[in-house]
Amino acid sequence: MTKDENREYRVLLTNGKVVYFTFRELRTFILSPNVLFLCAILLVVMTSGHPLLYPTLPDVNARLFYWILGIFLYLLLVLPWGELVLKLWGRLFSIPLPLAAVTAPLVAGITLLMEFVPDVFGSLVPMRSGPLSAFGVAKNVIVAHVSEMIAFLWLLPLSRSPEAVVDVPETSDDAARFIRIAGRSLPMDSVRCVRNEEHYLVVKTTMGTLRLRARMNDLLMQVSDDDGIQAHRSFWVSTDEALELRGTTIMTRSGCVIPVSRYRMKAVRAWCERHGKPH
Numbered sequence: 366m367t368k369d370e371n372r373e374y375r376v377l378l379t380n381g382k383v384v385y386f387t388f389r390e391l392r393t394f395i396l397s398p399n400v401l402f403l404c405a406i407l408l409v410v411m412t413s414g415h416p417l418l419y420p421t422l423p424d425v426n427a428r429l430f431y432w433i434l435g436i437f438l439y440l441l442l443v444l445p446w447g448e449l450v451l452k453l454w455g456r457l458f459s460i461p462l463p464l465a466a467v468t469a470p471l472v473a474g475i476t477l478l479m480e481f482v483p484d485v486f487g488s489l490v491p492m493r494s495g496p497l498s499a500f501g502v503a504k505n506v507i508v509a510h511v512s513e514m515i516a517f518l519w520l521l522p523l524s525r526s527p528e529a530v531v532d533v534p535e536t537s538d539d540a541a542r543f544i545r546i547a548g549r550s551l552p553m554d555s556v557r558c559v560r561n562e563e564h565y566l567v568v569k570t571t572m573g574t575l576r577l578r579a580r581m582n583d584l585l586m587q588v589s590d591d592d593g594i595q596a597h598r599s600f601w602v603s604t605d606e607a608l609e610l611r612g613t614t615i616m617t618r619s620g621c622v623i624p625v626s627r628y629r630m631k632a633v634r635a636w637c638e639r640h641g642k643p644h
Contacts, residue, residue: 374451375461376517379510383461384517385598387624388448395440399520404436407512427491431479438475439509446471455627464517465510472509476502522563544587547577553592557606558621559584561599569619594636596625609643610634 376384386394394400412428447467454462480497482490542553546566555570561581568575584601593603596615602623608616610633615623625633637644 374455376451376464376467377461378464378514378517380514380518382518384464384521386521388444389624391447392444394516394521394524395444397520397524399524400516403512403516403520404440407508408432408436411508424491427493430491431482434482435475435479435505438478439472442471442475443468464513468509468513469506472506473502476505544584546583547579549575549577551575553588554605556593556603557619558603558617558623559601569621590636590639594633596623596629596633598626600624604640607637607640607642610637 374386374388376386378384408429411432412425450467451462477497480493483492543550544553544556545551546568551568551570555572557569557571559569559581560567562576564578564580566575566577566579566581566584568577581595581599581601585595588601591604593601594607595601600623602615602617602621606617606619606621607623608618610616610625613625613627613630615625615633617623634644636642
């Protein structure tokens with residue numbers, strides 16, 4: 366695992382929503398059954414379409430071959446290509462990179478590459494009946510973008526599987542300090558770390574794990590610098606739970622690895638120094 370796999374990246378979807386992810390998470394997501402099922406549906410739809418939409422791929426066998434090859438190359442190249450583009454964008458700009466700007470050049474390049482496959486492999490592959498048109502390139506870019514929007518808006522949240530929910534008993538210790546999340550009172554000293562999943566918080570405590578419908582701000586408004594640190598847009602870790610800052614991650618007592626966003630790295634380093642954490 367490279368040191369950048371836990372770096373937080375941001376992309377702007379066409380509907381205006383900003384999606385945050387790490388490449389470690391994205392790699393797992395791309396190989397997930399949800400994405401593979403989406404690819405299978407896309408393959409069926411595109412290979413069974415009317416031939417008038419595919420003037421250079423007149424028969425089903427040709428469409429099946431080239432769409433399978435195209436999808437395979439996309440899944441193979443999207444991670445290294447995306448990482449390269451996002452890193453370059455992050456050095457030049459502080460705003461999220463539009464999703465279409467990341468993948469449209471990749472899809473267009475793969476589409477153009479398909480044009481030369483028969484020249485390289487000859488009779489081993491299905492022939493194309495005509496040259497590729499601008500319409501063909503634009504169609505593939507639009508189809509890929511719609512599929513990516515489906516993946517980010519609906520499939521990515523599903524892939525962030527919830528932890529098993531364990532009920533946390535209430536305590537009558539008046540001396541304990543409590544925080545309240547989604548109507549539940551939790552002893553502050555029992556909270557180890559918190560992870561954001563869309564509209565839910567996965568709260569790991571000394572007594573179990575809770576999945577509560579709440580926002581990260583619901584927690585942050587009740588905790589202080591002495592309680593812990595938000596190391597990443599989607600992660601908060603308590604002071605007692607954090608052991609050390611190692612590269613771009615915080616190592617914890619329970620074995621969880623908390624990613625640190627590069628946008629928060631300076632603040633996390635200062636927090637570690639204040640609380641005597643190795644960094």
